[in-house]
Amino acid sequence: MKKVIKSAEQLIALQEFTAARIAIGRAGTSIPLKQSLAFKLAHAHARDAVYSELDITCLTDQLKQFDLPVLHLHSMAGYREQYLQRPDFGRKLNEESILHLADHTQANDIAIIIADGLSATAINSNVIGLLEVLIPTLRSAGLKLADITLVEQGRVAIGDEIASALNAKLSLILIGERPGLSSADSIGAYLTYAPIPGLTDESRNCISNIRPKGLSYKQASKKIFYLVQEAFRRKLSGVELKDNAGLLGE
């Protein structure tokens, strides 16, 4: 008697058409252990990513290549458990960070903000690779970049507060996305034209799933650059800019 009952060959063949966990067979009526452990491992990667931390030392070191000052900031969320329960805290800088930015009043075009979000793993693994393509592109278009900021326990909206304090015309926040079972290392990029604290999602444009096995650094950089140019040309971002999203096709 076989312990695991496999799905029919024809069903297994259908795995070609979907990444869904179909045709995994059964042990009795339950999921076979091998599949169960594979699921657990995927979930473990996602959980580890949620609790991962920015490698500030390594990132600061690697960011030196862009010849920009790197500022280290922190949101009002003191620790991860609080961050998860109080999204409002993650959207605002703590007092020390606000003071830290107080004397940065020189006008800039773009502030690049790097935040852990829900996966510091995504930032630790992928942000340098993305910036190595993106920053030269932005500079070649004559855009002036503000100091780079590294933010712990940050949510998307914190980018607008920071860019506003840095006197930048546009905020570009690169942030770790909520890990899925298939990917724990995706970066999301959100940009806001004329950023001020208190703006909501409809004021922003988003490019999602930036990672080597998703949207590549090159593709992502191209899309971000397109949106940046359009935002500066039309002096807006968000829903109205999204109307032209067809131009962003692969």
Added chain:
Amino acid sequence: MYRHTIKSKVYQFADLKDLLAKASPCRSGDELAGVCAATYEERVAAQITLADVPLKTFLNEVVIPYEKDEITRLIIDTHNTEAFEPISHLTVGDFCDWLLSDHTTTETLQQISAGITPEMAAAVSKLMRNQDLIAVAKKCEVVTRFRNTIGLTGHFSTRLQPNHPTDNPKGVAASIIDGLLYGSGDAVIGINPATDSPAAVANLLNLIDTLRQQFDIPTQSCVLSHITTTIQLINEGAPVDLCFQSIAGTEKTNSSFGIDMALLDEAYAATLSLNRGTVGNNVMYFETGQGSSLSANANFGVDQQTCEARAYAVARKYNPLLVNTVVGFIGPEYLYDGKQIIRAALEDHFCGKLLGLSMGVDVCYTNHAEADQDDMDNLLTLLGVAGCSFIMGVPGSDDIMLNYQSTSFHDALYLRKVLGLRPAPEFELWLMKQGIIDDKGNLLSVNAAHGLLGGKG
């Protein structure tokens, strides 16, 4: 103003809304909203105070003003005083004991259902332990019909959820066939589309309808598009079985979803007119979930569980085939961990059933919640004991389109096995005829010649 004194400490609660919020078992969403009790003692003080509030008070004191909210108007204007009569003399605390009493039977609960307002249901649920929520829900029987019969005691159904990130027809079909071979899909075969474009939704509707007709499956289909898209598709002659919509318990939240009751009336009438049901005509499928009102900044200081119960007033106006609380999808800022998700699911299931709804639960969590498969196993089992009408069936628990974890096809089989539950009767008969289960309900292995695998049968 409500008050209670514990050891010379006087607790005051500004109004019924405040009292309900402070009496609510702890959850992150109410903390985020700033409406929850500040201490353990205050919470129990609120519960003791709430227990003494007469049910009649709920007909005179509303949590969101009548003039400002069409759901408040619906609750007050359609309150059935005749059904309310047998419980009209009770306080919330009396009501709790009354619900648990052996003299209160399935029939009694069915008779008074229309006399209970959502706020009364929410209030009593806040005083109940998990086992009370289970014991009373178990006594409720809500039966609905379309092409099969959902909610009969001893039966337990599943929504087959074959989502695909790009709506690829072959990918969707593969998940449907996989699910059917595990005996899933009697509540509905329901797809969350990746886009809301009418043409894409119509393609998916046609895909399921063709399969259903080819194999003569006694179930119903649904593509969970926005209600305006569904109305358009009905007008264009697409094969719409069930009309779907996400709903919530405040007018302002529903407005953020792009709906109001006039639009729901229109969609309900349009779907009924198609007359596609064979054994009944419950044509609506609603989804809800605690936290949606706060998320839309439209909770008016009302706690998230009371907001959720108010959504059921909207649902019951339209005699839905299915109502699904998508409990763990919203994330840890509303329901932090397994304990809070489990509690919320049992509350929603209890309140829904008490108010007369065919209640199912999406037993689910996201990767940033403090929850895992063990928590979901616990909840799944508790819901099975409580007589939950249906859960989801997702290949391997992993929804690759919505990026969250729900229940697998296997989970439903486990529950049926350990609790002796059976699929909807019409669907069960079909599964036997197809050779998917035997006459005792045991799953069989189908061979390559099976029609669903492209064989000639």
